[in-house]
Amino acid sequence: MASKLTRSNRAGWTFALPGFALIFAFIVLPFFFAIGLSLTNQRLLSPNPTQFVGLENYRQLLGLAVVTLEPERNDAGEIIRNEAGEIQYPRLRAITRSDDYPQYRGMREWFRWQSGEKIMTVIASDVVFMKALVNTFLFVLVVAPVQGSLALMLALLINHKVRGINLFRTIYFMPVVVSIVVVSLLWRFIYDGQNGLLNSILQALTFGLFQPVDWLGNPSTALPAVMAMSVWQAVGFHMVIWLAGLQTISPTLYEAAAIEGASRWQTFRYVTWPGLRNTAVLVLVVITMQGFALFAQIDVMTNGGPLDSTQTLVFQAVERGYGKQDISGGSTISVILFAIVLAISLIQRWLTRER
Amino acid sequence: MAVNPDNYGLRLFVRYLVLCLIALIFIFPLVFMINSSFKPDSQLLADTSSLRAFLPVGDISLNNYFGAFRRAPVGLFVLNSVLVTGATVLLSLLICSLAAFSFAFLRWKGRDVLLSVVIATLIIPFETIAIPLLLLVSKLPWIGLDGLHWGWLNSYRVQIIPWIADGLTIFLFVQYFKALPGELIEASRVEGASWWQVYYRVVMPLSGPVLATAAILKFLIMYNQYLWPLIVVQQESYRPVMVGLGYFFQLNVAWGEVMAYLTLITVPVLTFYLLLQRAFIASIASTGVKG
Numbered sequence: 001m002a003s004k005l006t007r008s009n010r011a012g013w014t015f016a017l018p019g020f021a022l023i024f025a026f027i028v029l030p031f032f033f034a035i036g037l038s039l040t041n042q043r044l045l046s047p048n049p050t051q052f053v054g055l056e057n058y059r060q061l062l063g064l065a066v067v068t069l070e071p072e073r074n075d076a077g078e079i080i081r082n083e084a085g086e087i088q089y090p091r092l093r094a095i096t097r098s099d100d101y102p103q104y105r106g107m108r109e110w111f112r113w114q115s116g117e118k119i120m121t122v123i124a125s126d127v128v129f130m131k132a133l134v135n136t137f138l139f140v141l142v143v144a145p146v147q148g149s150l151a152l153m154l155a156l157l158i159n160h161k162v163r164g165i166n167l168f169r170t171i172y173f174m175p176v177v178v179s180i181v182v183v184s185l186l187w188r189f190i191y192d193g194q195n196g197l198l199n200s201i202l203q204a205l206t207f208g209l210f211q212p213v214d215w216l217g218n219p220s221t222a223l224p225a226v227m228a229m230s231v232w233q234a235v236g237f238h239m240v241i242w243l244a245g246l247q248t249i250s251p252t253l254y255e256a257a258a259i260e261g262a263s264r265w266q267t268f269r270y271v272t273w274p275g276l277r278n279t280a281v282l283v284l285v286v287i288t289m290q291g292f293a294l295f296a297q298i299d300v301m302t303n304g305g306p307l308d309s310t311q312t313l314v315f316q317a318v319e320r321g322y323g324k325q326d327i328s329g330g331s332t333i334s335v336i337l338f339a340i341v342l343a344i345s346l347i348q349r350w351l352t353r354e355r
Numbered sequence: 356m357a358v359n360p361d362n363y364g365l366r367l368f369v370r371y372l373v374l375c376l377i378a379l380i381f382i383f384p385l386v387f388m389i390n391s392s393f394k395p396d397s398q399l400l401a402d403t404s405s406l407r408a409f410l411p412v413g414d415i416s417l418n419n420y421f422g423a424f425r426r427a428p429v430g431l432f433v434l435n436s437v438l439v440t441g442a443t444v445l446l447s448l449l450i451c452s453l454a455a456f457s458f459a460f461l462r463w464k465g466r467d468v469l470l471s472v473v474i475a476t477l478i479i480p481f482e483t484i485a486i487p488l489l490l491l492v493s494k495l496p497w498i499g500l501d502g503l504h505w506g507w508l509n510s511y512r513v514q515i516i517p518w519i520a521d522g523l524t525i526f527l528f529v530q531y532f533k534a535l536p537g538e539l540i541e542a543s544r545v546e547g548a549s550w551w552q553v554y555y556r557v558v559m560p561l562s563g564p565v566l567a568t569a570a571i572l573k574f575l576i577m578y579n580q581y582l583w584p585l586i587v588v589q590q591e592s593y594r595p596v597m598v599g600l601g602y603f604f605q606l607n608v609a610w611g612e613v614m615a616y617l618t619l620i621t622v623p624v625l626t627f628y629l630l631l632q633r634a635f636i637a638s639i640a641s642t643g644v645k646g
Contacts, residue, residue: 011550012463019454020469022520026488027476033487044490154377162370170632171378174385177628177635179579181597182617186384189610195403197387236381237639244640293482296581314482314582321486322586330486338483345478 034338037331044325057332063125065104067095071117079117089119096123129333132304132311135223139230139312140291147231148283151238152276156268158239159246169243173236180233184300187229191215191301216302219309226297226310234290238283245279246272278352285348292341313337383409388621392419392614399611419615423603426612428591429619432599436620439514439595440577446519447573448566454520455528456554460540470529476522482582488517489586509590518577524569527641531565532558568638571631578624596620 038057042050071079072088080088096104107123110130114120124130158169175183190197193214202210215225249272257267295314298304304311304319313333321330386409391399393415402408423429457463458470492507507513535558543553559566581597588594597620603613628635 008461008550009463012457012461012466015457015461015550015554016454016463016466016469019450019520019525020473022450022516023473023476023522023525026491026517027479027484027521028472030484030488030491031476031479033491034484037487037490042490044493157370157374157377160370162367165374166632168374168378169636170629171381173632173636173639174625174628175381176639177575177624178385178621179581179597179624181579181581181600182388182621183384185600185613185617186388189387189403190384192403195400197383197403197408200404200408232380240636240639241642289480293480295482299581299585317482317486318582318586322489327486327490334483334486338479341480341483342478 031338034331034334037328038335040328042328042331044321044327053328057328058336059125061126061129061329061332061336063107064110064130065107065123067092067104067121067123069119069121087117092121092123128308128311129316131308132313132316135309135311136292136294136313138223139227139294140288142224143227143230143291144284144287146227147235147238147287148280150231151235151283152242154235154239155242155246156272159243169239172239175233176237178233180296181300183229183233184297187225187232188216188301191225191229193217217306219307222302222306222310226294226301229301230291230294230297234287238287241283241286242276242279245276249275281348281352285344288344289341292337385621385625388614389618391611392618393417394419394611396609396611399614419609419611420619422609423612423615423619426609427599427602427616429599429616431592432594432596433620435511435593436578436595436597439511439580440574442511443515443518443577444570444573446515447521447524448569450519451521451524451569452528452559452562452566453554455525455532456558458525459529459532460537460553460558461550473522473525477526485582485586492517492587508587509593510588511593513587514580514584514593514595517583518573523642524573527569527572528562528565531562535561564637567634568641571635571638572642 039052039054040050041053041056069089069092072090074080082088092109095101096107098104104123107125108127110122110124110127112119112121154172158165158172189195191214193199193212196212196215198215199210199212203212213221215221253271253275254267257271262270293314294312295318298310298312298315299318302310304315314337317330317333317337320326320333390409390411391402393411394402395414395416395418398413402413407413454473458466458473492513494505495507497504497507497510497512507516539557540553543557548556579597580595584593584595584598588598600613600616603609603616
């Protein structure tokens with residue numbers, strides 16, 4: 001009887017169709033487009049017909065090789081040194097522009113290190129993309145644990161029923177509702193090298209000993225500065241998710257722990273933390289996803305600079321796909337980004353599997 | 356072991372001190388923004404070296420606000436954002452709840468497959484489809500009052516339609532609907548109500564909490580949109596507030612005006628949040644209670 005009442009092909013399709021059609025057209029379809037476009041040379045506006053280029057776009061992004069530079073030797077096989085006694089090496093350009101090594105053609109140096117008398121050089125087809133890839137991973141690897149654990153600490157601090165605690169929860173969550181664009185602009189003021197609030201605060205705290213730093217203008221501090229701001233902005237979001245997790249833990253478990261005479265740390269270790277396992281995975285995955293999507297902060301604060309030290313995957317995808325109208329190049333980066341996100345989701349599924 | 360009252364008082368004091376210090380960290384950029392919006396540029400920049408940065412002192416006026424309105428069509432940007440956000444939130448509530456109603460209560464061929472496709476889209480971040488979506492919308496047809504057009508760039512529809520339906524909103528509705536008593540639906544059907552009547556007479560009146568959650572999440576996403584309007588809207592007449600910010604960085608930057616503009620576009624959201632903070636926090640928390 002019940003089945004007859006709820007079975008309705010026509011009504012079912014009619015109700016679900018608008019929503020499903022929109023999702024299909026604007027999420028599913030573009031997703032498959034991305035894969036298809038990454039195999040072509042499609043541009044946003046182009047007089048030339050689109051051509052299938054196979055994996056060429058991927059090769060141009062991911063091409064990577066290690067080249068060993070041997071010291072220059074004279075006819076007798078001795079190492080040539082200049083007046084200062086430095087060993088002379090052939091120029092890298094002699095290799096990347098030589099017809100003898102067609103596989104290295106057009107590649108540029110990414111970084112190098114000395115290994116005995118030799119110099120090992122890592123060359124890449126697209127050095128900027130490689131930097132973006134590394135920066136994005138660095139961002140996620142630092143922000144995920146830092147933001148996740150700070151959010152948990154805040155949640156534990158807020159989870160006490162003392163007078164006015166709601167006010168504090170409201171304040172800690174506040175940056176989440178403010179646009180990341182607004183937040184990024186405000187933090188440009190905080191990080192400014194001349195009038196920056198951060199420099200002023202640090203100088204006041206050290207009685208003027210601290211030397212002002214141009215946080216966003218210095219390649220070694222720019223990415224950490226963006227990380228710190230991102231943590232500040234979103235930590236309230238994850239605090240709320242941890243709080244929701246904390247509230248699912250039965251109070252009787254805490255009572256039992258108190259009767260057993262458990263210390264605070266033991267209570268956390270054996271009652272709280274096991275009850276938060278699924279929340280922990282969720283928080284990490286959400287932060288990771290948000291981290292890989294890093295764009296607005298970069299666009300507003302640094303534009304990828306200085307010296308490409310804050311390039312990210314999404315920033316590169318947009319710069320190519322929109323800025324240079326190179327839709328296929330932007331799509332290729334998108335597909336690579338998606339493959340990374342998918343791999344992480346699969347790891348999540350594996351971690352939360354029923355045992 | 357009796358609790359020493361002094362000790363307890365001290366611990367409470369330390370707890371509040373820590374809570375307040377952390378609160379300062381979260382609040383100081385916003386206090387700086389609001390106070391700076393009333394100061395002339397020279398004072399604004401000089402004040403950053405002292406605590407005056409966080410106080411409404413010195414030469415206080417509304418000049419920056421007038422300046423911001425002179426520099427950019429602020430009213431238009433706000434109107435565009437309100438229009439796009441409002442339309443998307445309303446359409447999203449309707450279309451996503453209808454789809455979820457069908458997924459949760461009706462039984463039809465293909466339902467499970469379609470629902471799993473919807474759920475699968477949850478792992479596709481928007482940033483990975485932005486570029487192909489840009490190509491797609493640049494080629495879509497549209498029938499307007501003046502006939503057939505090709506291409507959706509520079510319009511309201513390009514900012515609204517792709518954002519109406521999403522996996523998370525449908526998923527939140529499905530979860531909520533499945534927790535409603537099924538007998539209620541069956542009883543209404545026995546009494547001869549059509550599916551549409553069941554939807555809007557029985558289910559919708561019971562769905563206040565999930566509607567609030569879905570509306571707040573969509574509101575935050577839409578009002579704070581940046582990447583998408585940045586790449587699909589070049590014409591000033593369709594620009595939302597966040598992209599309109601670009602205006603203040605052409606030629607010489609007047610920081611006081613920037614602060615005034617930031618305050619103008621942020622304070623309404625903050626007010627909204629402070630009034631409805633329980634609902635805001637509950638809606639974020641509910642995204643965490645998956646499966």
